[in-house]
Amino acid sequence: MAGPVPVISLIDERLNTTTVCLASRYGAQQDPKGQCGLAHVLEHALMSTPVGDVPSLSEHVERLGGHANAETGLDRMLFYAQVHPDDAADVTGLLYRAVLQPQWDAGVLEQEKRAVFQELAVAAADHSDVVQDMFLAHLFPGHPLGRPVGGTRADVGRFDTASVAAAHQRRLLTAPLSVVVVGPALPKTVDPLAAGLDPQTLAAIGTVSGALPAAPPQGPAEAVRWPEEFTWVCAGARSVSNHDPRRPHFNMLAQLLGSSPSSLLYRRLRGEAGLAYTFQAWNRGYADTGAWRVLAGVEPGNGEAALDVIRAVLDEIAVRGPGPEDLASARRQARMQILTCVDSPLECARLLAMRSGGFDSWTPADEVAFIDAVCADDVRRAAAEVRDGLRAVVSPVAP
Structure with missing residues (x-):
């Protein structure tokens, strides 16, 4: 499909479910300095804030018997739902609205920040997670690729509705976005205009590339200091x-x-x-x-x-x-x-x-x-x- 939201699909009439995934080229590497974890918190908020008459996209999809989730990486964000084909058109429209036209709720944001604090605590207790963040920081010193995707507790603690809404407006809405569909048929609402999206919102998509500075040269490899434990x-x-x-x-x-x-x-x-x-x-x-x-x-x-x-x-x-x-x-x-x-x-x-x-x-x-x-x-x-x-x-x- 031509337009601001291209469609990539794999259609197989034998499938009994429809999976819809919104893929954005906005990722954690674009978090501003001092706001590490902003994309991650935004992802949480978008999946948990009210959408129209439903309390949240995640809850609505799960009540239908489906599965909904989202993930943030260094260079992309994914928002997806897997549902019965009969629910695909409704859920695709809700997915667009949840990601592109959210209803901000300060209470939900604080709730999701607490959830992120728990994620960070779990990651900090798992040295197999910690060492991967350390490796990227060493591989890309002083570069956005070397920062932890989940953020830091100090930075996440400072986020409020205004900062999260600004990240949504300036970064997610202007980054290239696509939709991927795997199922027995394309939902009619795969066209965001058919889903009732505001044309002005759609006009902003893909207008900013989010290009980053080149990764700096690496310094010499450091000697490993082995602990006396696993x-x-x-x-x-x-x-x-x-x-x-x-x-x-x-x-x-x-x-x-x-x-x-x-x-x-x-x-x-x-x-x-x-x-x-x-x-x-x-x-x-x-x-x-x-x-x-x-x-x-x-x-x-x-x-x-x-x-x-x-x-x-x-x-x-x-x-x-x-x-x-x-x-x-x-x-x-x-x-x-x-x-x-x-x-x-x-x-x-x-x-x-x-x-x-x-x-x-x-x-x-x-x-x-x-x-x-x-x-x-x-x-x-x-x-x-x-x-x-x-x-x-x-x-x-x-x-």
Whole structure:
């Protein structure tokens, strides 16, 4: 559909539910200095404030037997609902109104700020969460990409209706927005004008790109201070943007060092060395750059040895490339991840929103083709970049 809210759809008449996802290119990296967590609080408020005659979008959808949720990332926000097809037109209209024409309620905002405080407390108690925030802060020093998505308690505590409404008006409403639909048919209200949206509101969508300054050069990697207790280590390097043709190369490298028993790192780190029980690897592309990382939990005294194994595996791939059997296995694993998401309508909608950004012609079939095109030399070059830029942080940190 042409217009300010393009539609990306996957229509299958055999489906028994309809999932609708609004995808915005406004994310936490656009929070102003001193307002860390503003996008996150806005997301909470929009899902919980009254919409027309219903107390909130979330409650209304759940009372219909469906599921509604939202999430904030560094470079995007997603608002979605999965409902019976008979309810899809009504819920799509409510979703538009909740996100684009909210009814601000100071009481609801204070309630949601308390919920965010609880989220922050849970995250602060989970060192596997803490270490990821530390890693991004170290990877992108002084840059918005290095700030925690959830915010800080001090900044969140200062937000009021005026500041949240201003973020909505100046940032969310002016950022590019799309709608993703996975279901048996397109709801008629997928057209925001048919949903009763104000044309002036729609005219503002996509008028501001929200471009950020380039990430600054990195300083030297710091020595790790290992604590005398179980700790989480996050090791990795900058990669490439979400739309860089090399993104699948870094994704495949993550598959080769992932938590599957078929991965090279699993065999070396867990099987042969017995240094880590739980770990994972992944690559995340943003608008202008990316982050590749391994996260592992290690016992006291095992940290440096585990990090040495990670370095050795990266170096092996960087020098010789992955073996044919390992590459074929990683390729099958990567394909299966895409196909598994496609088989779940809600996960498929999220995948379409996050991979394509909701603004181009990317499809799951395209991603499978990208995966199949990755060769050993592509992965070798990606491994060399990660090896050469590798840095690691841990949580907790030795005093």
